[in-house]
Amino acid sequence: MRAALLQLSSGDDPEANLPVTMGMVQRAVDQGAQLVLTPEVTNCVSASRTRQQQVLRHENDDPTLAAMTGAAKKAGVWILIGSLALKTDDADGRFANRSFLIAPDGQVAARYDKIHMFDVQVSETETYRESAGYRPGDRAVLARAGDAMLGMTICYDLRFAHLYRDLAQAGADVLAVPSAFSPVTGDAHWQPLLRARAIETGCFLLAPAQTGTHAASRGRARQTHGHSLAVAPWGEVLLDAGTDPGVHVVDLDLSRVAQARSRVPSLTHDRDYEPPDA
Numbered sequence: 001m002r003a004a005l006l007q008l009s010s011g012d013d014p015e016a017n018l019p020v021t022m023g024m025v026q027r028a029v030d031q032g033a034q035l036v037l038t039p040e041v042t043n044c045v046s047a048s049r050t051r052q053q054q055v056l057r058h059e060n061d062d063p064t065l066a067a068m069t070g071a072a073k074k075a076g077v078w079i080l081i082g083s084l085a086l087k088t089d090d091a092d093g094r095f096a097n098r099s100f101l102i103a104p105d106g107q108v109a110a111r112y113d114k115i116h117m118f119d120v121q122v123s124e125t126e127t128y129r130e131s132a133g134y135r136p137g138d139r140a141v142l143a144r145a146g147d148a149m150l151g152m153t154i155c156y157d158l159r160f161a162h163l164y165r166d167l168a169q170a171g172a173d174v175l176a177v178p179s180a181f182s183p184v185t186g187d188a189h190w191q192p193l194l195r196a197r198a199i200e201t202g203c204f205l206l207a208p209a210q211t212g213t214h215a216a217s218r219g220r221a222r223q224t225h226g227h228s229l230a231v232a233p234w235g236e237v238l239l240d241a242g243t244d245p246g247v248h249v250v251d252l253d254l255s256r257v258a259q260a261r262s263r264v265p266s267l268t269h270d271r272d273y274e275p276p277d278a
């Protein structure tokens with residue numbers, strides 16, 4: 001299966017981002033991709049709730065989702081939109097950080113709302129409070145995409161190893177981690193975490209990422225780490241997209257999943273044990 005990872009540098013104007021993103025989807029299709037993956041918050045990277053309130057739409061009215069379903073159908077490919085920031089009808093007014101798997105017939109095959117919220121002070125000057133803006137999901141999602149069983153996760157989820165183990169034990173052979181990683185944590189943790197999740201699960205890890213400098217809020221421009229990554233089930237890095245926006249294709253030999261797991265079958269060796277004393 002040929003996958004394409006789109007590395008984006010989305011701004012805070014969904015209408016301006018859309019033609020750039022769709023141009024890259026077309027390049028991926030031209031390169032023979034059967035599964036096209038985009039990063040977290042493909043439609044809008046913004047840390048301003050006022051701005052988001054102005055430009056974000058509901059799922060049934062979102063131009064990026066509509067364009068993607070159209071493109072999937074026209075080209076007959078699978079598309080994983082890493083996530084869209086969307087308005088919801090929730091009483092507390094928070095947005096959804098929602099990933100979509102679109103089938104080659106243009107139908108939405110699966111949706112996943114990011115479970116773990118990035119409420120973290122990464123340095124003295126850099127704090128994220130994702131749960132203030134977004135309502136977390138509470139359901140893990142596994143879906144078929146062609147020959148692959150795809151586990152859907154997003155960004156900060158990457159730090160919760162049990163989610164990946166659960167998805168793999170439920171049948172995943174490819175795990176998607178669309179992201180908008182911070183530069184500070186990205187330098188230290190991004191690649192080792194992705195390689196660890198691949199090794200632990202015997203899955204391919206596909207992690208399309210936001211990169212570069214995004215719209216400023218409260219005077220501070222937001223940066224993301226880039227380095228979209230594909231990792232094989234044995235842990236080798238198949239692709240590192242560096243820091244420029246672009247399209248990168250990678251061929252996945254899905255038989256490598258069973259190979260890796262037969263060499264080290266740790267996924268089937270869980271045991272029950274007493275928890276440590278408090």
Ligand SMILES: O=C(O)CNC(=O)[C@H](CS)NC(=O)CCC(=O)C(=O)O
Nearest residue numbers: 041118128130155156180181182185
């Ligand atoms: O802000 C939005 O609109 C969408 N959400 C994100 O981009 C989120 C929260 S700021 N980013 C992450 O989860 C980065 C995780 C990370 O960097 C780490 O785990 O170290």
